[in-house]
Amino acid sequence: xxxxxxxxxALLAGLVLGGFSALLSFFAGWRQADVFIQVGRxxxxxxxxxxxxxxxxxxxxxLTHDFALAYVVEHTDLATPMALxxxxxxxxxxxxLLYWTLILGALGTASLVTxxxxxxRVLAYATGILASILTFFLFVLAVVASPFDLLTITPPDGLxxxxxxRDGGMLIHPPVVLAGFAAFAIPFAFACAxxxxxxxxxxxxxxxxxxxxxxxxxQSAGLLLGMWWAYHVLGWGGYWSWDPVENVALMPWLATTxxxxxSQVQEKRGRLGNWNFGLVILAFLLVVLGTFxxxxxxxxxxxxxxxxxxxxxxxxxLATCVVFSGALLALRIGVAESRPAEAPLxxxxxxxxxxxxxxxxxxxxxxxxxxxxxxxxxxxxxxxVDAPYYQRAAxxxxxxxxxxMAVGPLLPWRRAGNATWRALRWPIATAxxxxxxxxxxxxxxxxxxxxxxxxxxATVVTEYARAVRRKPSVLVIKRRRYGAYLAHVGLxxxxxxxxxxxxxxxxxxxxxxxxESVTVAGYTLTYTGSEQQQLADHTEYIAxxxxxxxxxxxxxxxxxxxxxxxxxHVAISTTPLADVYVVLAGTNPDGxxxxxxxxxxxVTWIWAGxxxxxxxxxxxxxxxxxxxxxxxRRRIPITLPA
Amino acid sequence: xxxxxxTLLLFLAxxxxxxxxxxxxxxxxxxSGRTE
Numbered sequence: 001x002x003x004x005x006x007x008x009x010a011l012l013a014g015l016v017l018g019g020f021s022a023l024l025s026f027f028a029g030w031r032q033a034d035v036f037i038q039v040g041r042x043x044x045x046x047x048x049x050x051x052x053x054x055x056x057x058x059x060x061x062x063l064t065h066d067f068a069l070a071y072v073v074e075h076t077d078l079a080t081p082m083a084l085x086x087x088x089x090x091x092x093x094x095x096x097l098l099y100w101t102l103i104l105g106a107l108g109t110a111s112l113v114t115x116x117x118x119x120x121r122v123l124a125y126a127t128g129i130l131a132s133i134l135t136f137f138l139f140v141l142a143v144v145a146s147p148f149d150l151l152t153i154t155p156p157d158g159l160x161x162x163x164x165x166r167d168g169g170m171l172i173h174p175p176v177v178l179a180g181f182a183a184f185a186i187p188f189a190f191a192c193a194x195x196x197x198x199x200x201x202x203x204x205x206x207x208x209x210x211x212x213x214x215x216x217x218x219q220s221a222g223l224l225l226g227m228w229w230a231y232h233v234l235g236w237g238g239y240w241s242w243d244p245v246e247n248v249a250l251m252p253w254l255a256t257t258x259x260x261x262x263s264q265v266q267e268k269r270g271r272l273g274n275w276n277f278g279l280v281i282l283a284f285l286l287v288v289l290g291t292f293x294x295x296x297x298x299x300x301x302x303x304x305x306x307x308x309x310x311x312x313x314x315x316x317x318l319a320t321c322v323v324f325s326g327a328l329l330a331l332r333i334g335v336a337e338s339r340p341a342e343a344p345l346x347x348x349x350x351x352x353x354x355x356x357x358x359x360x361x362x363x364x365x366x367x368x369x370x371x372x373x374x375x376x377x378x379x380x381x382x383x384x385v386d387a388p389y390y391q392r393a394a395x396x397x398x399x400x401x402x403x404x405m406a407v408g409p410l411l412p413w414r415r416a417g418n419a420t421w422r423a424l425r426w427p428i429a430t431a432x433x434x435x436x437x438x439x440x441x442x443x444x445x446x447x448x449x450x451x452x453x454x455x456x457x458a459t460v461v462t463e464y465a466r467a468v469r470r471k472p473s474v475l476v477i478k479r480r481r482y483g484a485y486l487a488h489v490g491l492x493x494x495x496x497x498x499x500x501x502x503x504x505x506x507x508x509x510x511x512x513x514x515x516e517s518v519t520v521a522g523y524t525l526t527y528t529g530s531e532q533q534q535l536a537d538h539t540e541y542i543a544x545x546x547x548x549x550x551x552x553x554x555x556x557x558x559x560x561x562x563x564x565x566x567x568x569h570v571a572i573s574t575t576p577l578a579d580v581y582v583v584l585a586g587t588n589p590d591g592x593x594x595x596x597x598x599x600x601x602x603v604t605w606i607w608a609g610x611x612x613x614x615x616x617x618x619x620x621x622x623x624x625x626x627x628x629x630x631x632x633r634r635r636i637p638i639t640l641p642a
Numbered sequence: 643x644x645x646x647x648x649t650l651l652l653f654l655a656x657x658x659x660x661x662x663x664x665x666x667x668x669x670x671x672x673x674s675g676r677t678e
Contacts, residue, residue, distance in 0.1 A: 042659045
């Protein structure tokens with residue numbers, strides 16, 4: 001019980017310090033009062049420390065099974081393994097908000113500690129904005145949805161974690177996604193601060209580049225981990241269902257992807273200043289919109305465990321952010337554009353611009369599909385769009401974006417010449433050679449996507465080969481560039497995996513008697529019998545299958561204590577070319593089993609591509625700043641060649 | 643009870659937060675280079 005009081009006290013203290021930091025920092029920035037700027041910044045650090053104290057107290061309460069706290073009762077029980085008890089920290093609404101606030105405080109502190117070179121006013125305003133966001137979260141945590149609420153009677157045991165969340169994926173997917181969301185606040189805060197202070201050069205981009213990359217990497221990993229989890233746990237044979245909660249995680253990722261490219265134009269060419277401000281602000285607003293949608297339950301979603309009454313607060317926060325950043329952009333627009341010189345359409349800059357427009361197009365498609373139930377519901381009949389809408393509308397745009405990945409890296413920053421056109425022959429030939437036979441199989445857009453992605457890989461190979469032939473050390477010196485190319489390869493491998501599994505998936509629903517076999521896409525499975533196991537809180541029905549020399553055991557668990565809630569445990573056998581994916585729909589009294597068997601080509605490429613993508617970001621940026629400093633001292637130019 | 647805990651924590655954090663204001667002029671002498 002004492003932990004509840006201590007935790008609530010820490011949140012209250014954090015709220016006071018956060019509010020004080022926000023007000024003082026804006027005032028100090030306006031008056032350019034250095035001492036108050038320092039005090040405001042220290043108050044932010046203290047608020048972040050209070051959040052950390054509250055987080056530690058909640059974790060201690062969970063691990064010690066302090067059932068005086070309603071949150072501990074609702075999300076854990078004595079039978080839950082300790083790793084999942086610890087993960088209960090972010091398994092519920094209140095705890096996940098505290099986790100988000102913790103990451104915001106930690107990253108905000110890191111960004112402010114390292115921001116001295118930006119000057120007092122930018123620093124003060126960035127502190128003020130970060131503290132305002134932190135204060136909002138602490139207010140919700142302290143007043144509206146506290147994880148430290150106490151029960152009047154302490155029960156002997158808790159209710160346990162939702163069965164869907166009792167999985168290894170719970171240990172890594174939610175914290176990565178939430179950290180990715182929280183990290184978007186850093187570029188947003190510094191972009192708005194630069195606008196407020198009138199410092200519209202690229203200094204804020206250089207300072208927040210690592211945070212934007214961190215946010216993007218966490219979000220990429222979070223999306224892929226979510227897909228992996230859905231594929232292995234939910235048991236419908238796919239990994240992406242265009243669920244609103246998936247969509248709202250995808251949209252900020254798309255905006256940040258666009259920003260990471262367009263920010264290079266500002267760094268290299270001094271252009272697109274306003275555009276970059278807009279993209280960073282858009283990414284953060286999409287995060288807040290997503291949070292509102294996930295937390296309020298205003299649109300139907302599979303993530304219903306997250307619904308609560310804090311929706312209106314987030315709607316108010318979203319409205320405030322929209323008005324604040326919109327007004328800031330409107331007042332400062334035009335100031336940032338320092339070099340309005342026109343760039344040729346066929347150039348690296350033109351490719352980045354086109355890529356940005358394509359990604360914004362995808363965001364528009366996904367946003368419309370996501371909010372349509374909300375908008376149509378307000379106008380009369382609620383309408384919902386499903387996967388074919390997204391595939392038809394966003395699929396071709398994605399294919400064009402893939403094509404740009406094949407062409408863009410070969411284009412010079414200035415006008416393209418004959419050498420550029422010659423360099424394009426390899427990706428074009430590769431794309432045609434791969435797509436042609438696939439088109440004959442009737443895969444349509446899937447064949448084109450795989451062909452174009454292969455062209456993109458050919459482009460990267462061409463670039464690496466050119467570097468190795470001329471001077472291999474350039475791969476290390478310009479690691480940011482070559483790391484980005486490796487990330488391109490990762491994304492292209494992911495794209496091939498998605499296209500192949502979308503267009504090549506085959507499935508069959510069967511009921512098999514013991515000893516009977518089923519063949520799907522050339523893969524034969526035999527049903528050898530079933531058994532029933534009575535476990536502590538659920539009954540497990542297990543079907544035994546044989547696939548070559550491999551034994552598969554798809555099962556179905558029924559939780560009587562949770563109103564008969566059923567959960568399938570999928571059996572997956574991975575071969576180099578495809579996953580054989582077996583779902584147990586049910587066992588019958590005559591000993592037969594009803595099964596859904598799917599063959600999903602190249603799904604493992606999606607997970608492998610994700611690893612390559614993250615590897616590219618890490619290799620491209622480890623020690624990159626030190627290298628840049630060293631090159632500056634030795635007066636070696638690090639700009640990309642024209 | 644939570645308010646009492648919060649107040650205590652604020653008292654603990656106070657010196658750290660307000661340190662730039664609490665510093666005596668003598669302490670800032672070597673940095674600022676002022677002579678009085």
